[in-house]
Amino acid sequence: MNITSIIAAIPLFEGLTQQQCESLGAIAVRRNYSRQQSLFSEGDESNGFYIILTGKVKIFKLSPEGKEQILHIMGPGEPFGEAAVFAGEHFPASARTLAESKVLFFPRLSFVALITKNPSLSLNMLAFLSRRLRRLTSLVEDLSLKEVPGRFAAYLLYSGKHKNDPDVIELGISKNQLAGLLGTIPETLSRILKRMSQEKFIKAGVRHIQILDREGLRELSEGRRRLS
Template sequence: MTNLDQLKQIPLLSQLPEEELKSLARIVIVKRYQAGEDIFFENEPAKGFYALVKGKVKIFKLSFMGKEHILHIFGPGEIFAEVAVFFDQKYPANAQALQDSTILFFPRQSFRELLAQSPDLGLHLLGLFALRLRELVAKIEDLSLKEVPARLAAHFLLLLETKGKSTFSLDINKNQLASLLGTIPETLSRVIKKFKDKGLIEINGNTITLKDQEKLKEIALGLSRL
């Protein structure tokens, strides 16, 4: 698969005119990471940004005690680490491949030169920033104002929307999911068990089926409690 073909798999970039995509294809570098391999570290100079073609990547921070807190998990088609590049900053967090991943790397200097020649590309990325900011605000609200059942219900409903079906596999482990939701594995296990006991979900290994979506929506919105 050519660099151009892989760029077309990134929704934000696929809308660009063919000539602009060809320009991007000339500067992009294809990188492959194995599961568990580090991509960049917090406070490392931002040398470029990334677009995920295949696999999954977690963005996380470590506390002074070494505890990991996952900020976001990116899947195929998503772009990450772009803000630090535009503002000439250091990476604000760590990035690591959760699965074997194919990633497009956009070198900072080459990309900024291209951006100066293509205002349309800049407008598309402004849209990405706006969406990312909305997601960040929503996550802060979830972690600070909502209890764990509401966070978990909201996460399941997001997966429903993303995957387009009510039965799906959890592609991260329980510890990672707990970190993403701002809780601990023991608490997460108790909440999952309550969801199952009340008939809201069905579990088969790592496969989840949402049985009562309306109740989950009520819990996610804080309109109902377990």
Template structure:
């Protein structure tokens, strides 16, 4: 049973980064919960008693405006976490959450979570590490999105693969369309950009295998050097 929960936890993009021992401790305090479509998780203004990890299904988070209309803020899917901010803050839920289809969730009660952290502060420390690392990555991506062009962003993505080695092969673990949205563009543009990088001589593309021919060149493109400037 707890084993089953553990498996689900490690599908969450954030939690999977925790140290295994801590993740197990977290699984211990978790309980599973199934919702039918349109069942409500929590309401706006209600005291935040716990947060949820979505395993399957989908949950919409929305606010009820003064005029009674509901305004959807976001829809969350598998692997995403809902409601943790007010739980950590100790405030009320700032919005409502309702399942839009049959969903399986994992629930973490606030008091059990706090108790866990009191016994093992390292768990909180581990979570702080994950969040601040993620924050760093996002700050960087935001910078890149507004300052760099698609070519530089793709080059940067590819350059992560091979450190300093003069040549190597990167196997894309994402589909090209997924990669496109990862670096903030669309498949058509990505395709053209791959070709552009290939023409520059920095890489060679064969399906999902990218041969990095000139790592230095790739790095300089990644840092914003225009191809024409060479």
């Protein structure tokens, strides 16, 4: 498929002219990764950023003892690694595919040259960074001010990962990875799943969670209630 039309369909590049998309296409590099492949590691020198075309990539931090905190899971259309382009030289976290993935890579220097000439591109980029900042803020809030059941309830309510039925959440990742995203460990998540099922907040399947008591989950997520 033609790279210009691929680029025109990416949210970050919304509103750009055909010609601007062509200049972006001229500097973009396609890359393919298999499952469980590392794109970069924390501390690596940054020479550009990525946009996912297909697949799934996690951005994460590892503790020396091996615990993993996932900062974000990126899907098709989402950019990552941009902050390192504008701020510093090295990546503050690591990136690894969770599934076979195709991405576009934009080399740093050529991209910075383009962005200085395209006000709407830089405004788009500012909007994306700002939204990322907001999400991280909410992760900090969860980690610091909520208990694990509250974090999980918030995830169910606001992750937007439902299919047709708004009450059925498609996890799309393993419960191990979900634990890492919630800032906990698989054992704890498993126990909470069990308790929340017993208390009829949810019905937990292998790959889906069904919401039974939306209001109850809201109370849990806001700390107005706790599991007994």
